Structures are given as C-alpha cells and as structure tokens.
Amino acid sequence: MQDDRTGRITVRELSKRFGAVQAVDGLTFSVEPGAVTGFLGPNGSGKTTTLRMILGLVTPTAGEARINGMRFRELPRPARVVGAVLEAQGFHPARTARAHLLTCAAAIEVPDDAVEHALGTVGLDDAGDRSVGEYSLGMRQRLALAVALLGDPQVLVLDEPGNGLDPEGIAWLRAFLRAFAAQGRSVLISSHLLAEVEQTADHLVVISRGRCVYQGSLAQLQGSRSARVLVRCADPVRLADALAGTGVLEIDTLSDGWLGVAGTDPVHVGDVALGAGVAIYGMVHERVELEQLFFQLTAEPWR
Incomplete structure (x- = not known):
C-alpha cells in the first residue's frame, strides 16, 4: 500500500x-x-x-x-x-x-x-x-x-x-x-x-x-433535534390554541408553567401571541447544545 x-x-x-x-x-x-x-x-x-x-x-x-x-x-x-x-x-x-x-x-x-x-x-x-x-x-x-x-x-x-x-x-x-x-x-x-x-x-x-x-x-x-421556544405568558391555553391554528402542534406545558413550543421561532410565537391578545412575560429560544445531544446519543439503546 x-x-x-x-x-x-x-x-x-x-x-x-x-x-x-x-x-x-x-x-x-x-x-x-x-x-x-x-x-x-x-x-x-x-x-x-x-x-x-x-x-x-x-x-x-x-x-x-x-x-x-x-x-x-x-x-x-x-x-x-x-x-x-x-x-x-x-x-x-x-x-x-x-x-x-x-x-x-x-x-x-x-x-x-x-x-x-x-x-x-x-x-x-x-x-x-x-x-x-x-x-x-x-x-x-x-x-x-x-x-x-x-x-x-x-x-x-x-x-x-x-x-x-x-x-x-x-x-x-x-x-x-x-x-x-x-x-x-x-x-x-x-x-x-x-x-x-x-x-x-x-x-x-x-x-x-x-x-x-x-x-x-x-x-x-x-439540526436533527428540534429546538424549542420557551414561553411564559398570561394565558397558555389561548396561546397554544392560537399557535395550533397556524400549524404549530408540538406544544408542551412545562412544570413551571412555561410552554415549550417546537417547530417554530420566537418571531412567529410573538406575532401569534399579539394577534391572540396574549401578554408575553418571557421568551427564550432554547438552543440545542452539544452536551444535551451527547447525553441523548450515549443513553439511547442500541438498535
């Protein structure tokens, strides 16, 4: 060789x-x-x-x-x-x-x-x-x-x-x-x-x-793992319904009262909240960090 x-x-x-x-x-x-x-x-x-x-x-x-x-x-x-x-x-x-x-x-x-x-x-x-x-x-x-x-x-x-x-x-x-x-x-x-x-x-x-x-x-x-927008708002149910109306369906209610919204970005969430008349108190674009991905990969069972 x-x-x-x-x-x-x-x-x-x-x-x-x-x-x-x-x-x-x-x-x-x-x-x-x-x-x-x-x-x-x-x-x-x-x-x-x-x-x-x-x-x-x-x-x-x-x-x-x-x-x-x-x-x-x-x-x-x-x-x-x-x-x-x-x-x-x-x-x-x-x-x-x-x-x-x-x-x-x-x-x-x-x-x-x-x-x-x-x-x-x-x-x-x-x-x-x-x-x-x-x-x-x-x-x-x-x-x-x-x-x-x-x-x-x-x-x-x-x-x-x-x-x-x-x-x-x-x-x-x-x-x-x-x-x-x-x-x-x-x-x-x-x-x-x-x-x-x-x-x-x-x-x-x-x-x-x-x-x-x-x-x-x-x-x-x-890119293979969905990032989320974390939202704290006045009416999580109304915001979730409004987001679902735009086709955003991956929405979780977190234990601290925040919503975890996947498949969209903070601008869209803010626009939908404004249109629905829901006050936003806090919003974070959750970044998918390597540490999180590493633990997911190494904890997943072998196929």
Whole structure:
C-alpha cells in the first residue's frame, strides 16, 4: 500500500477485546483533511484504546486503522505524517523544555530550527530554558504539543489536550487547531470539554460502549433535534390554541408553567401571541447544545 498523502484517517470494523471485555466493537469512521473532528464518548467507551490502535500502540483484535492509506507502522517517517499527544507525561523534571525538544528532534531527524519554531508556536519560547519540573500542567500540555509539531505533521491526534489549560490557553488551542485544519491538515481530538468541542470541531464521531452512535457534522446533529421556544405568558391555553391554528402542534406545558413550543421561532410565537391578545412575560429560544445531544446519543439503546 502506498502513501496517498491525503492526511485522511480511516478506521474500518476496528475491534479490541481485553480478556472478557470488548473495549472496541466494530468501529468504522473517517477523519477528513481540512477539518477538526471531535472524538467523543463517556469514560470507558473505548476512545483511548481506539486512538492507541490508530497510532500502532495497541494491536486490534479485528479490523484496521490507516493513515494516508497505510498502517501506522508502515509509514516511512511517521513523525513527519502524524503528531500525537496521548499524555502530557514522560518529561525528565530536571531537563529544560528546549533540551527535551532537541533530543526529540534528533530522534526524528529534523533540524534544530524546528525546536525554536515549535516553542514559539505553543507559546513557550520565553520558558524554553526552564526545567520541566517547574512547569504547570497546562505548560506541560503545551510542551507535549510542541513535541507533536516537530515533524511538521499532516495529522494531529490529541487525547484531552485541554487538560490543565486556563481559559486563555483553551482559547489559544481552539484557534490553533482550527488554523491547523484550515491548511488542509487533519485533526482528531478527544475531549470531555463538550462546550469547547462545540466551538472547535467541524465533524463529530461519538461512541458508546465501543460502538459508533453518530458520525457526521455538528450542524447535522443539531439540526436533527428540534429546538424549542420557551414561553411564559398570561394565558397558555389561548396561546397554544392560537399557535395550533397556524400549524404549530408540538406544544408542551412545562412544570413551571412555561410552554415549550417546537417547530417554530420566537418571531412567529410573538406575532401569534399579539394577534391572540396574549401578554408575553418571557421568551427564550432554547438552543440545542452539544452536551444535551451527547447525553441523548450515549443513553439511547442500541438498535
């Protein structure tokens, strides 16, 4: 199999069993170049095992994962193709960040200039001569990312890269990943920070108990679940009847006295209420958030 140089990750019928535990079960998905793909699932759903199989660190029981059409072990210079961060660990506490990166650069045969570029990219250029033992968790996350970037890779595979980052660091990471993907490269990111994934990812792969329960764009997922307009008014019954007269039939009376109206927008609800002579005391366009969708997907029974 030849390197197709696309930066695409393909996972086909990937499975992994540890004794009696089926950690990953027939997983199939792809990660396309030019996009950030969020890889989501509850604890124990098989995310880290899947990432490790993609990177050749765990042997699948069945199926396969390919990058650029090749298994990871077949890539001639893997660090030039894939940069990965699975844990921000493995740093000698007495060694400086710059010294650590120089060692890594020598191992993958890239020039020392790559070290300075990586330090600057992750915002550690002023802290490169400090020992890693003095680094915060967030700084170690940035250093781990710098290691991943040394080979100027086509693909980034990151497991919980936002751990330990402060709000400024998270905003920086979001901008960096989107800019990286905008260059036509591929990003696969696993994270528990669902609100951040919602702002970062173009596509989602959601797994539960080792199986894929959703693969597609975030916009498609949000569009598949109806948003609601929440209304507090003087006469819920009259408003509901008036809305039904316009063809809006998905109306629920909520426990706090508000109406939940699906299949329309706040402007229509307001116009109908005005025409029916019903005073509106409050109205909220309920947004379908990724967190809500995530819990629905991972709680739904398998078919």
